[in-house]
Amino acid sequence: MTITDTLAKNRGELENKLRNLLAKPVFLIEMDAFALPCGCKGLTINTRGLQFDDLEIFEEHINEYLKKTSENLEVEPSFLFARLVPGTAEVASLNSRVLCNRCYMDFARGTGKQPRPDIYILNFSRRE
């Protein structure tokens, strides 16, 4: 299976899981694998119809689904987060990111689930 086929399959599977969980037609508008110049790499899944409430109520399930999707795409699920439209209920994207050392330090210094108004951390595995 090509990388794009794998992305397509996992986009669909995650969308179906979220729809079944939330009982509404959540739409995963795009799933991307990315590599940034700083060294971070991972997955971005742009969502529409997913709300902040959904994350809070079903965090455990969504975390698990995102972790599984991330593993299927061979991205270590050490840092999972949602990007929010600040000040609103809208979830713009779900993300799985392997942090570079610099970005890891930025996040590791912080505490709490929302180190920035636009980020809601689902899982952050601290390094040894």
Place this chain on the structure above:
Amino acid sequence: MKLYAPHVGHLEALEELLTGSKDIYGIYMAGTPDYVGTGRTNLSSPGLEEIAEQTARAHEEDVKMEVVLNSSCMGGQHLTPEGYNRVNWYFTQLHNIGVDAVTVAEPYFIEMLSKDFDMEVVVSVLSFVDSPQKAEFYEQLGADTIVIDPVINRDFEKLEAIRDSVSCDLKLLVNEGCLYQCPFRYAHFNFFSHANGPGPKLNVLDDYYYYKCLSLRISDPQQLIKSPWIRPEDLKEYRHITDTFKIGGRTHFPNWILNNVQAYANESYDGNLMDLLDCPRDIRDLFYISNKELEGAINQWKQCGKVCNKCGYCKKLAEKIIKVYTAEGCGNILKPLKS
């Protein structure tokens, strides 16, 4: 029928439109955002030389050229001496080029254009003309054509009252899929006007209104039915109002535009209504709404009091005909809305 088609703004796309259909009466596109800007998203900003070249090319095919400068908010820049001079200079250049019409939303520009320039003055949908009183106001201000606010596309009493109140031309935007009575409408267009207009440029986080608009439809798909689009088959119902129709969608590919032109010129479309709608393009791959199954719905809308919780017609229609694309492996299958 006079059909106006959107155009992204470069010569190659114009060529595709002109050679792709003989049913286009007029083309409209944005100008450069340095002077007035527009209240919608743009993919290009043709300079004066490009506008001149494209106007000449459209005229070779006997097609009208309209430049859309419909910022809904100028932040007061146009009322400063420098701002006035800048805009006046730009209008003069468009006039010298031979542009047929200019679409504006700002009342000041309507008066300015009608007083000093010999170009058709078109009142934009972003002036939100939704009553005979507003229509009369804009006509007296100098409007040659008014593009009626689509929010009343299914309110025939108001449309007829506007028709009776003014003698200027009227134009209807047929495929805007905005939310009916959208609460974001003013804020969203003002935001676009600043994002796509003269500086200072904004460094925004996200288009909150668009995200919200999509989320509302995804969670409540009956909103797709309530949007005041006009099916190609229903144009005949509007002939006593006007014979001039505008297709929205200047950020789409020529192929998409030509598909719309063909549908509205033929007054028939056998496919997904979502293919024709301009606004919610990002959820085109989520919903399937058989256009043919909407046959006859206009009869209900013509006599609808627009009190949705009492009527419930659009909700029932949505549940009956909207289907949702669901992923299966790498492909998609259609499932009913309620399953």
